[in-house]
Amino acid sequence: MDKDNVTRLMYGDKEIILVGTAHVSKESTELVRQVIAEETPDSVCIELDEQRYDSIQNPKRWESTDIVKVVKSKKVGFLIANLILSGYQKKLAKKLGTNVGGEMLEAIASAKDVNAQLVLADRNIQTTLLRIWRKLSLWEKLKLIFSLTFSFGEDTEISSEDLQELLKEDMLESAISGLRKQFPAVGQILISERDQYLAFKIKNAPGQKIVAVLGGAHVPGVKKEIFKEQDIESISVIPPKSKISKITAWIIPALITGLFVYAFIMNIQTGLQQLSAWVLWTGLLASLFTALCLGHPLSIITSFIAAPITTLHPMLACGWFAGLVEATIKKPTVQDVQNIQEDIFSLKGVLKNRFLKTLLVVIMSNIGASIGTFIAGTGIIRNLL
Template sequence: MNDKEIVLVGTAHVSRNSAELVKRIVEQEQPDSVCIELDEQRYKSIKDKDKWRNTDIVQIIKEKKAGFMLTNIILSNYQRKIAEQFDIQAGQEMIQGIQSAEELQANIVMADRKIQTTFTRLWRKVSLWGKIKLISSIMYSLIDDEEITEEDLERMKTEDMLSSALTELSKSFPTLKTYLVDERDQYLAAKIKEAPGKKVVAILGAAHVPGVQEELFKEQDLEELDSIPEKTLASKIGGWILPGLILVMIGLTFTVDTSMAWSQVLRFILWVGSLAALGTFLAGGHVLSAVASFVMAPLSAIHPLLATGWFAGLMEAHIRKPKVEDFERLSKDLYTLKGFWKNKVTRILLVVAFSNIGCTIGIWISGLNIVTSFFDLFF
């Protein structure tokens, strides 16, 4: 291919033999470049043994990445269950690929797309019902203690860990496969073709090999694959519709019955604030974090660009700031649901998520109540 020899190595992310296979092939082929199915962020996590020490949970909340981090942690817990049950280390073949390339002084190419880009593109394209099922599936993996069978393990050997964690959901929503597998096949192929040198060894999960092999003979638009789709007009204005209707109906009610209008305002504040605070408590949040939820939820409810979880999470992080040992203990705490709730890192992320969920439920309940009162009054 354009005077470049490309060797695709299909590996099993949960197989002990894969690391040995990678080591043998790299030594045998002596490539100029070794492409790894990792992105720069995951690569740095492997290289930086003190990565948790450098984690700024406050910055993560401010950058609106709390949900992404929580999802990553839960999916990591899924991988941990597999590793624990079968006494294996997931992703060891990728680490071996990096080590072998370093020993050979070959170029190391991080060929995979950022997970955050993959999930953001997926999130923008999936329907509301799809989002609900996606979140439910991820949360269920946290509490599911069912043992993984040998049959499940064999299936995982032909999938990458990101895809295998969501396989069942992918059957119901083919769109997931488009972003989790198909687009990444295109991205991987493009990066492999761009790798410097005459000979390239690419270490991939076995599930990606057929797709990448096919894509190597096609043209890809890396810029498009790496872009974040613009929100649709419907999604941009959708968050403003219900708050707007609530404010209009309360405003019109003031023109007819001031007492009823103030009653609606009070019920709105109580429903939204109380359920946001309840969500904070369910996540194990501090009393002051719950107070922050209660106070900020009504404002967030009528201003969709604000999120109750930001304020609750920042308060929780300020009061119960995670220490280095909380990050270091994270993998161990994930062994139990209690540990997941007790660890200060995951607790902050849960406070962000649960207070937002509580606020959303409160908006719909209070909104329905206001609509009912409005129609009773005017019709």
């Protein structure tokens, strides 16, 4: 047994055994099997939440994803984040000649072999990602998207030194490890908060002997947190949107609508001119951006029609309508869904993949409508004043 990767702790009357693993290491899989077989614990804790547990148990789950339901449920951004992260993991594992999450699968199987209770000890991934997103300013969000897009698209070779560092990290962490210095909130939420959450779940697992299978990067933090009190509720909730963003979402449409009313009161012709400018700028730019990603002609027309209306209502988005049309006309195939995690890292792959192309239509249409809103809105204010 590799004692360097096994840490024993006593917490009250409980014996806790932390097994530090590398998520893409074959040796870690063997270590997990050996520790659980020899220790026969009452509980086995693994560094997965329910969503990632389902994903690792059913790697073909993407084949049943309904893109129309994704768009309707307004979860396009979350889905894209998941696709990028899972695609990165698959890409890295392929370079290393191994499988993603092999040690977690082994922990699940070994727990059954010794009749130990399986505990999903990690925080929900959606909570983690949204806590990161809500903590960032608008400028930081734009920088983060830019950094993720270009860093994940690189196809550079992994040196032996890089490999050793990656093997020490959680797969989720390794995916954005280079961004921690730029975005301190990312490191705090991604590592420190999860150390607290993992420690709380581990020390409260049933039984007196507990084996916890963790990414090596978490072991030092969890080891300290075991003996501390955690405010688990505060790190388990998604922070609400700021009041400023909520107010702004309603103020801008209300202001534009008020300007239209004012223009028509001044002069019907003036009102019609300003309204026409609004329709043209928002509609043309939304449809142009939809066309840039080679959207279907009906999706382009939908963007043009929807943009002038949806930009005046904070609860609607032009991209939802354009995306629904795109997905209905060019329904993604099973093959498209199977190729998602490879196609997402190249523009050519995204454009040929109907599933990813639908997501791109949603995003691009919204971007075009937003730019049109800014141009048309400032133009109306300038003309009236």
